[in-house]
Amino acid sequence: MSAADTAPAEDGPVTMMDYFMQLEYHELLCPVVRRYASQLLEGRLVGHKCPSCGLVYVPPRGYCPICVVETTDADEIVLADKGTVTNYTVVTPVQYYGQEETEPFVRASILLDGEGGMMNLQDIVDVPVDDVHVGMRVEAVWKPPGERNVDEISNRSWGSAEGCIDGWRPTGDPDVPAEQLRDKAF
Amino acid sequence: MLDVAIVGYAQSPSWRNAELTEPQFLFPVISEAIERAGIERRDIGFTCAGSCDYLSGQTFAFVSNLEAVGAWPPISESHVEMDGAWALYEAWVRLQHGDIDLALAFGSGKSSPGRLDEVFSLQLDPYTLTPLGADPVSLAALQARAMLDKGTITERDMAEIAARSRQSAADNPHAQIRSSPDADALLQEPYLTAPLRRHDLPPVSDGACAVVLATADRARATCERPAWIRGIDHRVEPHQPGMRDLTESISTRQAAKHAGVDDAPVDVAELCATFTHQERLLREAMGLDDTVRVNPSGGPLAANPVMAVGLARIAEAARAISEGGAGRAVAHATSGQCLQQNLVCVLEGA
Numbered sequence: 001m002s003a004a005d006t007a008p009a010e011d012g013p014v015t016m017m018d019y020f021m022q023l024e025y026h027e028l029l030c031p032v033v034r035r036y037a038s039q040l041l042e043g044r045l046v047g048h049k050c051p052s053c054g055l056v057y058v059p060p061r062g063y064c065p066i067c068v069v070e071t072t073d074a075d076e077i078v079l080a081d082k083g084t085v086t087n088y089t090v091v092t093p094v095q096y097y098g099q100e101e102t103e104p105f106v107r108a109s110i111l112l113d114g115e116g117g118m119m120n121l122q123d124i125v126d127v128p129v130d131d132v133h134v135g136m137r138v139e140a141v142w143k144p145p146g147e148r149n150v151d152e153i154s155n156r157s158w159g160s161a162e163g164c165i166d167g168w169r170p171t172g173d174p175d176v177p178a179e180q181l182r183d184k185a186f
Numbered sequence: 187m188l189d190v191a192i193v194g195y196a197q198s199p200s201w202r203n204a205e206l207t208e209p210q211f212l213f214p215v216i217s218e219a220i221e222r223a224g225i226e227r228r229d230i231g232f233t234c235a236g237s238c239d240y241l242s243g244q245t246f247a248f249v250s251n252l253e254a255v256g257a258w259p260p261i262s263e264s265h266v267e268m269d270g271a272w273a274l275y276e277a278w279v280r281l282q283h284g285d286i287d288l289a290l291a292f293g294s295g296k297s298s299p300g301r302l303d304e305v306f307s308l309q310l311d312p313y314t315l316t317p318l319g320a321d322p323v324s325l326a327a328l329q330a331r332a333m334l335d336k337g338t339i340t341e342r343d344m345a346e347i348a349a350r351s352r353q354s355a356a357d358n359p360h361a362q363i364r365s366s367p368d369a370d371a372l373l374q375e376p377y378l379t380a381p382l383r384r385h386d387l388p389p390v391s392d393g394a395c396a397v398v399l400a401t402a403d404r405a406r407a408t409c410e411r412p413a414w415i416r417g418i419d420h421r422v423e424p425h426q427p428g429m430r431d432l433t434e435s436i437s438t439r440q441a442a443k444h445a446g447v448d449d450a451p452v453d454v455a456e457l458c459a460t461f462t463h464q465e466r467l468l469r470e471a472m473g474l475d476d477t478v479r480v481n482p483s484g485g486p487l488a489a490n491p492v493m494a495v496g497l498a499r500i501a502e503a504a505r506a507i508s509e510g511g512a513g514r515a516v517a518h519a520t521s522g523q524c525l526q527q528n529l530v531c532v533l534e535g536a
Binding site for chain 1: 203204205206207209210213214217227240242243244252253254255256257258296298299300301304305308312316317
């Protein structure tokens with residue numbers, strides 16, 4: 001918002017008033033996400049595998065909402081840090097108040113190799129935005145151990161690894177056919 | 187009206203700062219309510235949730251709460267951005283259609299992550315009151331002051347309500363404050379926001395409550411002593427506190443009348459009096475005399491999980507009937523500042 005928009009009227013009645021508000025929230029990390037964060041710092045992605053249906057949740061939630069069963073540390077598995085883009089969107093930033101991005105960027109869903117697990121809202125790096133596609137094989141770009149942090153990890157971060165993984169870059173491996181990825185998008 | 191009864195209920199503990207997420211602590215509460223009702227989860231025909239996204243600071247936070255219900259196969263569900271008591275009201279209305287016989291209502295909230303004075307000032311009109319930072323405690327203090335000036339309550343009365351409520355919670359495993367010094371000692375404390383002292387305020391709580399409702403045949407089949415909903419009504423007053431006489435609660439009076447509170451004597455009343463003086467105001471609005479046991483659970487002064495605390499009043503009233511031998515109980519829930527909106531529910535054992 002420019003200064004001209006907020007400057008008081010020189011004359012005449014006041015017809016509009018700006019009211020900026022801010023709400024701050026500080027939520028404790030729940031135990032399963034705390035564990036997830038500590039493993040991220042070690043360079044490992046972990047999730048919970050539902051003992052009933054086998055679906056993998058990353059970060060772990062402490063339950064499987066499909067089967068309505070609780071999951072615990074006993075259900076923890078280490079996940080691959082390679083996977084396949086199953087869907088993505090290109091976000092063109094609008095310069096609203098607080099927006100820090102200026103150039104179009106990608107947010108992708110990534111199905112991890114092996115046991116599975118979906119990482120959502122992930123950045124795809126080292127490749128032009130226009131080249132990102134469904135079926136693209138990618139691998140995590142980890143920050144060096146000394147530079148990792150989990151400051152942005154919260155109970156609400158659905159699949160985020162911000163502060164530890166800078167994004168996912170193409171491996172150059174052949175694509176996975178899109179028809180194999182149906183029902184695997186977030 | 188079809189007869190509908192409460193056949194199962196459960197509550198979480200009340201935490202000052204829960205480390206579990208809302209869906210995580212809802213999960214066992216919903217499972218326990220279903221188990222206590224003696225029904226199968228898949229038999230529930232309608233689910234309604236009450237919560238507030240402003241409390242968690244996340245849009246659509248209520249959607250993830252549904253994970254605690256079971257996300258598959260798809261269910262018929264709804265949500266109110268209100269206390270779970272209003273979710274129960276919607277579930278009761280849904281059961282009146284007569285095509286389903288079981289419904290689940292739940293309420294949950296985490297008060298701890300945000301600043302309640304800031305969050306709740308956003309409930310008020312955005313032109314004059316929100317920018318002033320008119321917060322619930324300040325407005326409740328104005329209400330208490332008006333009652334003191336009118337002579338309908340004294341500061342000693344208020345301290346006695348606080349002491350009695352918190353001592354009543356001694357045996358309530360869900361309560362957060364389970365003891366209190368006596369009124370003499372409480373009155374020695376300084377004002378927090380005059381004329382309110384700390385004991386006049388509820389604790390800041392995180393928690394959840396769930397209730398299972400059943401139509402008549404199903405209720406009799408599954409529950410030894412269902413708590414029958416004999417009347418339920420809610421009324422709302424103007425949004426602007428300055429337009430109301432804060433020393434009485436017309437909406438509670440009307441809701442109580444339409445719910446049939448004075449049709450017969452009341453054994454137990456669970457009132458959502460989140461500030462001490464409001465208990466006096468609510469008793470008078472509902473015509474509850476001194477023979478009525480008010481808030482034997484301790485009420486909101488002992489545990490105040492916002493968005494669940496009203497539904498918890500209904501669950502506690504149902505418990506008084508199903509487990510405590512009460513014949514007739516009244517439950518009350520409120521929303522908005524200074525008792526702006528009120529819901530009254532009359533429960534009977536037979």
